[in-house]
Amino acid sequence: MQRIVITGVTSGFGQQWLYQLDKQPDIEFFVLARNKHKFQAMLKQQPLKNGVHFVQCDLMSIDSIHAAADQINQLTDSIDILINNAGHWSDKTFTPSVDGIESTLAVNQIAPFLLTGRLLPLLAQANQARIINTASFRHTDAKLNLDDIQLREDFNAERAYCNSKLFSVLFTQSLAEKLTDSRITVNCFDPGIVDTPMLKQALPIWLSPFYGLIKRVIARSPDKGAETGVFLSQSKQGATQSGHYFKDKKIKSTAQAAKDPSLMQWLWQQSSQLSGFDYSFDLDTHGEGNK
Numbered sequence: 001m002q003r004i005v006i007t008g009v010t011s012g013f014g015q016q017w018l019y020q021l022d023k024q025p026d027i028e029f030f031v032l033a034r035n036k037h038k039f040q041a042m043l044k045q046q047p048l049k050n051g052v053h054f055v056q057c058d059l060m061s062i063d064s065i066h067a068a069a070d071q072i073n074q075l076t077d078s079i080d081i082l083i084n085n086a087g088h089w090s091d092k093t094f095t096p097s098v099d100g101i102e103s104t105l106a107v108n109q110i111a112p113f114l115l116t117g118r119l120l121p122l123l124a125q126a127n128q129a130r131i132i133n134t135a136s137f138r139h140t141d142a143k144l145n146l147d148d149i150q151l152r153e154d155f156n157a158e159r160a161y162c163n164s165k166l167f168s169v170l171f172t173q174s175l176a177e178k179l180t181d182s183r184i185t186v187n188c189f190d191p192g193i194v195d196t197p198m199l200k201q202a203l204p205i206w207l208s209p210f211y212g213l214i215k216r217v218i219a220r221s222p223d224k225g226a227e228t229g230v231f232l233s234q235s236k237q238g239a240t241q242s243g244h245y246f247k248d249k250k251i252k253s254t255a256q257a258a259k260d261p262s263l264m265q266w267l268w269q270q271s272s273q274l275s276g277f278d279y280s281f282d283l284d285t286h287g288e289g290n291k
């Protein structure tokens with residue numbers, strides 16, 4: 001039995017990722033989402049073959065993430081795959097989460113940081129576990145302000161998004177290094193430009209009338225967008241290689257900034273401070289793992 005925790009399946013290519021994983025038998029899914037009705041409607045249209053637990057979770061709320069992690073801890077004693085796929089592209093103005101954290105940063109970095117940290121002890125109980133983070137080629141357009149991670153002083157939604165995706169790559173590499181002696185791998189990937197609701201939101205307003213044309217010319221289907229995520233979930237490479245950025249099922253090089261150890265350290269410290277969570281790497285990895 002494989003136990004898979006996944007976010008971001010109620011829209012976009014995360015849906016296809018879930019259904020493609022569901023083609024294999026013996027899976028128990030833990031789907032974290034904020035809108036239960038939306039998920040139920042999705043299942044009504046296309047049921048899952050494997051078992052699924054719906055776990056209510058608004059990734060823009062630290063309390064909600066803790067509650068979801070508590071619930072998963074009640075439901076299982078091990079996790080084989082954690083998929084941090086949910087993503088957010090903000091409105092034009094600075095919008096804080098309930099915790100006062102800029103919303104793009106909250107969903108795209110603080111949530112995966114906290115959720116992963118909370119679930120690490122369960123991942124350590126599997127024979128071999130994987131963490132997969134959805135990043136983006138837009139990480140190459142990041143422009144950080146090290147004194148203002150939230151861009152409070154000069155907010156721009158596109159910049160906040162690009163920064164958050166650089167954070168996904170930095171976080172993946174830091175965590176992989178910290179987990180070197182464990183049975184847990186962590187990788188991230190770029191799905192390419194995918195025809196999803198987020199793509200429409202990401203377009204500058206003046207390009208909106210051409211959305212139909214743009215998506216036909218440059219975007220790939222949600223099925224294709226899910227391909228590398230599915231590959232990392234199922235391939236031997238996803239279980240043996242760690243700390244990499246993939247595209248089209250291959251390791252790709254990242255922007256120079258994503259290789260900077262001082263940025264990795266800075267991001268870890270900021271994420272810890274904003275989430276109020278300190279990782280423990282004193283993992284009990286001596287269990288026999290999930291059979």
Ligand SMILES: NC(=O)c1ccc[n+]([C@@H]2O[C@H](COP(=O)([O-])OP(=O)(O)OC[C@H]3O[C@@H](n4cnc5c(N)ncnc54)[C@H](OP(=O)(O)O)[C@@H]3O)[C@@H](O)[C@H]2O)c1
Pocket residue numbers: 007008009010011012013014032033034035038057058059060085086087088107134135136137190191192193194195196197198199
């Ligand atoms: N589309 C692209 O071209 C592209 C390119 C590179 C990377 N990406 C990345 O790929 C991932 C998936 O994006 P997509 O294009 O499939 O976007 P999408 O269609 O907008 O889907 C985003 C998913 O994240 C969930 N989500 C957002 N905020 C949440 C919150 N506060 N709590 C819980 N769930 C939340 C959404 O839930 P709801 O259904 O409730 O809204 C939805 O399931 C994201 O990380 C995105 O940054 C996308």
